[in-house]
Every structure is written in C-alpha cells, then in structure tokens.
C-alpha cells in the first residue's frame with residue numbers, strides 16, 4: 182500500500198543557504214491491514230518522515246508511493262485525491278479542532294472540503310463514524326473541547342476516516358493520554374485495521390506502546406532506520422545495539438484491554 186524508498190528530507194538553515202538533513206535513506210513499507218510501529222527517541226526525525234509521507238514536506242530525494250503511484254509526482258486534482266487517501270492523527274487533537282465547531286461539524290468538514298455527498302449522506306456518515314470509533318452519537322452536538330482526552334482522540338480518528346483513507350499515519354496518538362485510556366485507543370486502532378483493512382503507521386517514542394499493537398516495528402535513530410522486522414522477532418532477538426538498549430529500558434507492561442466492549446464504554450456520556 183505505502184512504499185517509502187531512499188527518502189532523505191531536511192530543513193533550510195542559515196537563511197536558506199544550507200539544508201540540514203534530518204532523515205536519510207529511509208526505506209520501508211506498510212501493507213493494507215497492517216500496523217507498522219515507527220519508534221525512536223525525541224528529535225530523531227519521526228514527525229519529519231510523517232510529514233513527508235502525508236505529502237506535507239517534499240523530500241530532498243527518494244520516493245513515497247501509494248498503491249504504486251509516486252505521491253510527489255502528482256499535481257492538481259490527482260494530488261487532492263491522494264491527500265484523501267493518507268490521513269494523519271496527531272498527539273494533541275484539541276489543537277486541531279476549531280472551538281467554534283461541534284463534533285458533528287468537525288467530522289463533516291473534510292466531506293465539505295472534498296465535496297463528497299449531500300447533506301443527508303454527510304449526516305449519515307457522521308453517525309456511522311461516531312459508532313465506528315465507539316462514541317455515543319449524543320456527543321455530536323458538543324464542542325470537541327468538552328470531551329475527555331480519549332474521546333477527543335476517537336473524534337480525531339473519526340475525522341481522519343471521514344474521507345475513507347487507505348493509510349492512517351498516527352503521530353504519538355496516545356502519548357498525552359492516561360495509560361488506561363491509551364489501551365482503549367490502541368484497541369480501536371487494531372479494530373479499524375481489522376475491519377477496514379487500513380494500513381497504519383503508528384509513530385511513538387515508546388516501545389512499550391508500539392509493541393502492543395504493531396505487526397512490524399521499524400526503529401529510527403539519528404534520522405535513519407537502523408532495524409526493522411516483525412514485532413515478535415525484533416522484541417525477542419534485536420540485532421542492533423540501539424534496539425537492544427531501547428528494549429532493556431522498556432517495561433513489559435501489558436496495556437491491552439481484553440475486549441472492545443471496554444473500548445466503547447468511554448464513548449458513552
């Protein structure tokens with residue numbers, strides 16, 4: 182689904198006279214129905230890579246392909262349509278919601294932007310999405326800021342799903358949440374992978390979180406992927422010394438909540 186090959190990206194420094202390369206030689210893929218965890222310490226370049234993948238930051242070299250199409254080769258309508266296909270969920274959802282909008286309006290907005298459906302279809306889609314992410318539809322008339330942190334992150338996921346993306350890039354989506362709420366959001370992402378066949382790139386500095394849900398893990402260090410592989414293999418037989426030290430510093434806490442019935446409780450008012 183998503184193929185990243187030889188990507189290098191950075192930022193202009195010294196008033197544009199130089200470029201500072203912060204991610205380099207990144208090659209990885211995320212298949213449909215798969216969650217890939219991207220783990221690495223703060224400042225190693227995870228968010229920069231996420232921005233490259235979602236079309237927000239042009240790489241200096243390499244390619245990002247979605248279903249075989251080079252994202253940065255697209256223009257105009259094709260580029261807009263691509264943007265629908267990859268959606269992003271951020272660490273602090275409350276910063277991404279307008280205080281003037283209700284929950285329903287926040288979810289509907291992407292449908293307006295992409296001119297999808299009439300008002301009846303949009304309203305039905307909001308109900309469907311609230312249900313999908315385990316939010317009671319009575320929260321629809323509230324302001325996002327009135328919801329709990331976990332509910333806000335569910336709302337952010339619902340909004341990302343509005344335009345039926347094939348790839349979800351989640352950048353530290355549970356870092357700001359309590360551990361018990363983290364587990365529910367992680368369960369929701371697993372459910373969505375299974376139900377919708379989404380390809381999900383889950384970015385976190387926290388290996389304890391990533392290992393709970395990722396099918397495969399890529400470890401990033403100083404802007405490069407230094408090791409990647411199936412979660413079971415990478416967490417039991419890490420090859421790179423950095424991965425070994427990361428694992429040694431990781432508590433083995435089981436964040437998983439047994440059933441999605443629990444996950445739904447949080448959505449009820």
Ligand SMILES: Nc1ncnc2c1ncn2[C@@H]1O[C@H](COP(=O)(O)OP(=O)(O)OP(=O)(O)O)[C@@H](O)[C@H]1O
Pocket residue numbers: 192193203221222223224225226227228229230386
């Ligand atoms: N707009 C920018 N201009 C210049 N340098 C930047 C910019 N954004 C990020 N950087 C630098 O790029 C490097 C990688 O940052 P990035 O945010 O991608 O890392 P990260 O792994 O996501 O970190 P964190 O988990 O703390 O967000 C850092 O050294 C950062 O200072």
